[in-house]
Amino acid sequence: MRSNLIAGLDIGTTKTSTLIAEVMGEGRRRPELRVLGVGQARTGGVRRDVVTHIEETTESVRNSVKEAELMAGVNIDRVWAAISGDHVRTLSSMGVVAVGGEEISRNDLDRVHEVARAVALPPDREFLHAIPQEYTVDDQDGIKDPLGMSGIRLEADVYLVTGAASAATNLRKSVNRAGYRVQSLVLSPLATARAVLTEDEKEVGVALVGIGASTTEICAFHQGRIRHIGVLPVGGNTLTNDLVRGLSIPFAEAQRAKERHGVALAQLVDPQETIELPGPGPGQTRQVARELIAHIVEQRLDEIFGMVRGELEAVGCLEELGAGIVLTGGTAALEGVLEMSQQAMGMPVRIGVPREGLSGLADSVARPRFSTVTGLCLYGADRFHETGEGVSTLSSGWITRIGAWIREFF
Numbered sequence: 001m002r003s004n005l006i007a008g009l010d011i012g013t014t015k016t017s018t019l020i021a022e023v024m025g026e027g028r029r030r031p032e033l034r035v036l037g038v039g040q041a042r043t044g045g046v047r048r049d050v051v052t053h054i055e056e057t058t059e060s061v062r063n064s065v066k067e068a069e070l071m072a073g074v075n076i077d078r079v080w081a082a083i084s085g086d087h088v089r090t091l092s093s094m095g096v097v098a099v100g101g102e103e104i105s106r107n108d109l110d111r112v113h114e115v116a117r118a119v120a121l122p123p124d125r126e127f128l129h130a131i132p133q134e135y136t137v138d139d140q141d142g143i144k145d146p147l148g149m150s151g152i153r154l155e156a157d158v159y160l161v162t163g164a165a166s167a168a169t170n171l172r173k174s175v176n177r178a179g180y181r182v183q184s185l186v187l188s189p190l191a192t193a194r195a196v197l198t199e200d201e202k203e204v205g206v207a208l209v210g211i212g213a214s215t216t217e218i219c220a221f222h223q224g225r226i227r228h229i230g231v232l233p234v235g236g237n238t239l240t241n242d243l244v245r246g247l248s249i250p251f252a253e254a255q256r257a258k259e260r261h262g263v264a265l266a267q268l269v270d271p272q273e274t275i276e277l278p279g280p281g282p283g284q285t286r287q288v289a290r291e292l293i294a295h296i297v298e299q300r301l302d303e304i305f306g307m308v309r310g311e312l313e314a315v316g317c318l319e320e321l322g323a324g325i326v327l328t329g330g331t332a333a334l335e336g337v338l339e340m341s342q343q344a345m346g347m348p349v350r351i352g353v354p355r356e357g358l359s360g361l362a363d364s365v366a367r368p369r370f371s372t373v374t375g376l377c378l379y380g381a382d383r384f385h386e387t388g389e390g391v392s393t394l395s396s397g398w399i400t401r402i403g404a405w406i407r408e409f410f
């Protein structure tokens, strides 16, 4: 029996993660994934989500994919890879065509999409996504799926995402040199949203807030449409750097203190509680009030949520968030972050963890830091259902991998 393997690769600032899953549920509207393997490696050669040292990033990719392959007991040849960074731009575009026959056909849809994405792109930019948001047939707007409807004029509202060609190329190179092929680049916030938001939430209005290490991703939806995508240059590393300064300790110590003892809301901490940190000299230790750590973390998080609120307000979608906020990313594992963010945002918040549509070893990705990599596989599986492309089939993995490598060099 042929099995369709899908793989996601997320090269984050701190960790590079890989997920390998089998696509199930053919014929159903939304695919299901049977999780087979997860891999994680420390990321090297990436700054602010952009590859700056190909050799180092290649090594991270190789280690991460190998680990997932070993756990899954299969080899893959291609990955759906996340792309992010402040080079990403979004714009809305309209396309209009006359309907060819009596009712709207697949061909009319293809034509209207083509018209909508026919915007002039400078050579240093690359198209990442063209996402149809809704259609207007003659005078009727707000149509999600116009296939088979009758009309004479079809209009499409398409959300376009572009990125710097150099960033995309370097990402592909790092993956190719590790021996794999990039099936497609997916904008990181879109992948994350696919893993943790429900269709109902997107309809009612929701904002995904993914706080990773160096960035905070925002992706807002209303009435099923993308309303805003943004990436703020702050994240868990910003909290750690505050602890480095506030406690005069090295970065690695501060990171450990944050992950082990950090709390997002100082009022949740017993003022008497202390924790042990390394002292000024070798072998020395000192006691620090846990409340102090919480204060430092809370202040910065408050500022981050203030920025998120400000951005959502500026683009006019703060009032549309009937379903509130879904918080995810590594930093969403911080103790007390739910209470803290609810206060700061003034609306309901839930922690987004990949769960929906997953079986097999689903527990191994049930953490907020795996939202992006899981979303990549789900996103890829959606496209596979539509087009039949984007999967590795279970067979002679190493031969196809060498194939990918040869294609890259010749």
Ligand SMILES: Nc1ncnc2c1ncn2[C@@H]1O[C@H](COP(=O)(O)OP(=O)(O)OP(=O)(O)O)[C@@H](O)[C@H]1O
Pocket: 011, 012, 013, 014, 015, 049, 211, 212, 213, 214, 215, 216, 235, 236, 237, 255, 258, 259, 260, 262, 329, 330, 331, 332, 333, 334, 335, 368, 369
């Ligand atoms: N238990 C925890 N408490 C607090 N912070 C945590 C915890 N676990 C992880 N983090 C923080 O989460 C961040 C890593 O998150 P994640 O893995 O989502 O980032 P990334 O994908 O590597 O980075 P980015 O998406 O910004 O490129 C780090 O700053 C880490 O310290």
Ligand SMILES: [Mg+2]
Pocket: 010, 012, 013, 212, 213, 372
């Ligand atoms: Mg990330």
